[in-house]
Amino acid sequence: MHTDSLYASTRRYQLSAPQLQQDIHCDVAIIGSGMTGISAALELAECGYNVAVLEAEELAWGSSGRSGGQIIAGAGEDGASMLRLLGKDDARAAFQLSLEAIELIRERVKKYSIDCDLKSGQMEVAARPKHMPHLRHAAELMQNEFGYDIQILNAEQSAEKTGSDRYHGAIFDANGGHLHPMNYTLGLAKAAQSHGAQLFEHSAVTHIEYGNKVKLSTAKGSVTSDFLVIAANAYLGKLVPAISRYMMPVGSYICATQPLDESILPADCAVFDSRNLFSYFRKDGEGRLLWGGRTGLTDAYPKNLEAVMHKRMTAIYPQLAGVKFEKSWGGNVSTTVHRMPHFGRLQPNVYFAQGYSGHGVAMSGMGGATIARAIAGQAEKFDLLSRFPVQALPDNKLAHSIGLAAALMYFRIRDALG
Template structure:
């Protein structure tokens, strides 16, 4: 299904609820011929859009190249949850990289959500933004770990957290699946594709250019000014920022083995109505569980249940998305057994071996940020701000990420999937046994 008002464009969105409910937006042209700019951004997902928007606010001349459409990849397909932090807890970051690293990343861990809220307000972006998110525990081990997360977050200045017992959690989700939860009052949820479209419009309002259907095939950076090539055009720029994430392909071979695409699947039900949505999720927050292979869900603005989960390393799409996800939905909400599913789709995020976002430089004129490992909505927006600050002259915070060690997946493309699956079995077993 396609986004409303955009069906004339040759490259369409996936069959998602977001595409079907997206605000009308112009079909942007493909790049033709040669142009010059201050900064060429590759990818019109959250990282690229945040980078371009912050750069445009700083007065840079910016060109964004998108291989498909604005928000076509993970940024327009995800669960829409504003989840603070990173895919690894700050305590893990401190144990691996030291207190200086954990303090630096901890100081930035809430900023992505703040950036989103600020942009939504500044540019009047209509994306159904709602406050608060909940991480729910299925067993005592997970609840204890959430208590430790709360303690660790508070040491880094995040004080808007609250532990919920089973009775309190009923105000957020009417289910017997969980024994308690952690409420983050600095979290939230939104319509991610409409956020992308709003940010793209903001970039253009500041003079930035966005070209769709303009997949990058090569980046030549062994010269004074890098050159970015598409099938029908090229961009000469002072700087290039690579933001392709799981959908980058082979345009920048140096980055290919640093990440692995992982698919996740999402369903959206028929319209349930305001009364039923209120009964099932009274507080209107979003939920994710505390499993290693987690489920996540929320109610949409038009009163549907949006439910996601599933993990396929390598980015393959399951043969039957509904069959894969429906049992999880019905376990949490037995009263929705056999509910009609109107939308089902899959999308890829990029995983790093360390599960920490990978920021860096290929040289002083080519920057990249990717590998958010499932925590992309907020951290992508932070990444864009840090890259813009770097090109403006202050790389301090960008380098807090860039100096962290990163490693390729063992086994290369051939073996990275089976080796990662083997490594994940222990976590899956812990989730199932609750130990």
């Protein structure tokens, strides 16, 4: 069953898929029915491949059905990080791929008439005065190094878009945007089914047998395929230790108000602030304010979630002090040490993608499509993504916990000091 989120209660596609209860064969098997897996399934099915998707829970159950829904340009934390980690040529190619990812969303929404409240506009706001020079530098770097137009806003212009005078400027990307992530993912799933993709729910993979053919075992059946795509991301668990140690599930949470008037976020764009432990927010198709963020660096569900989010929201919109949240929910997103996605092959016929680090709405769809194209023989863009640097996390649980606690304390101190 889906978590009790606003997205689940406003879903417009009531897709269902059977549990796998037999042994089947296909060209490509995919683990995970989020944006990566379903995007790969759609791309492959459009090209005539016989595809089977195995989902442990329900379609779009994980991050893809719970996220903030923000569509953000870029494949990493920021342009400077991409240049430093990838070099100029690969950084520019990766950034261009992220723009293609945004365009792919628009193309698919139009082609398949996906009802997902797709809207344009995305901005990062300066939470402190001293944050604005960094945002200005980031925008100038995007313009100079990537040829990408980012608008620099002063405090007054920022207030016009957000309806709040609590920010000290912003950078605005008209090409970014936001959407209802569950409806988008389910719309892709419906399209994949229409092209013949087989989707299975409640069919958790319990064992993978690698080889020239790959065999996936579930509780009541199996899938044997020529290729495998591992797309479980933050919910991979211990199924594939060889890649899970490069990715860390981190909890991200959202609370939704009742529908509000247009004085709150009049630009109707997606927003996130410049803090390390940042808040993000947007309005849905009915005018509800969705306020999200992280309360820590683990996947533990916070006990005082609504109180924390309400305090953050009313610090920006004090006029909402009497407004209660109608829904609150959370889920895990996967992040990497370098906060860039992790792509690769475990063997020539086994592909994986994970660790989108906050850029998943756009990059996961392109990631799935890029894997599909690599399987079809066009691997140039997949090879680019596979060159992104990775760093393993500590295997020792105590060392891991100590490291997370230290990072959390560091970020909180930095945010407190501005």
